[in-house]
Amino acid sequence: MKIFLDTANLAAIKMYNDMGLVDGITTNPSLLAKEGGDPQKTMEEIVRIVKGDVSLEVLSIETSGMLEEGRRLRKYGNNVVVKCPLTPEGLKACKMLTVEGIPVNITLCFSVNQAILAAKAGAKYVSPFIGRLDDNGQDGINLIREIHQVFQNYKFTTQLLVASVRHPMHVVEAAKIGAEVVTLPPDVLGKMLKHPLTDVGLKNFLADWEKLKKENPSIRI
Numbered sequence: 001m002k003i004f005l006d007t008a009n010l011a012a013i014k015m016y017n018d019m020g021l022v023d024g025i026t027t028n029p030s031l032l033a034k035e036g037g038d039p040q041k042t043m044e045e046i047v048r049i050v051k052g053d054v055s056l057e058v059l060s061i062e063t064s065g066m067l068e069e070g071r072r073l074r075k076y077g078n079n080v081v082v083k084c085p086l087t088p089e090g091l092k093a094c095k096m097l098t099v100e101g102i103p104v105n106i107t108l109c110f111s112v113n114q115a116i117l118a119a120k121a122g123a124k125y126v127s128p129f130i131g132r133l134d135d136n137g138q139d140g141i142n143l144i145r146e147i148h149q150v151f152q153n154y155k156f157t158t159q160l161l162v163a164s165v166r167h168p169m170h171v172v173e174a175a176k177i178g179a180e181v182v183t184l185p186p187d188v189l190g191k192m193l194k195h196p197l198t199d200v201g202l203k204n205f206l207a208d209w210e211k212l213k214k215e216n217p218s219i220r221i
Contacts, residue, residue: 001175002052004183006163008032008042012186013049024052026105026127026163026183028083029059047077055105055125057083058093066093074102081105081124086114091121098122105161115147119158125181130174131164140164141173148177168192 002023084090106118130140
């Protein structure tokens, strides 16, 4: 499973990228606005730091505008994937950009039917928002399970990019199903790194080593 970071925070991106944990990035206008500053410079820097796919989102709601913005966003780098909404206009733009060789991530997916249409339009990724479904009393992980089954049935090449991840168990469940990609905010990735027994074990190891050094001052590793 690939892990994408869902953020425009350069410090978090650099930190986790240096650990070798980041396979790609997803952004959107809200995330860019949250960081402030010049969004163009932020996007340029993200594309420079991360070698994997970086999803940059269009703002237009009409196909013509999406095409214009998509082509412009692609100029940031060959690893840019254009994010288009799952609307009729977005699917049309997806088809046309894909024909031009520009990969597309269809976002704001909330049903199996929508995911099928995104795959038919040629999207490289489709992004179901599981957290938002959970918030509305639906089962987000079950949607991933159903989309994955349908995509396998028909050998669709569109990759399932699990989005709106709220906690580490979302990641575990998506991985068990076989989703190709999960995108998560930095705080969730941070929680995946933590376990109390790891901290206790490290503390004990260091304490034992200090005891050994006191008994044998000349010892070295």
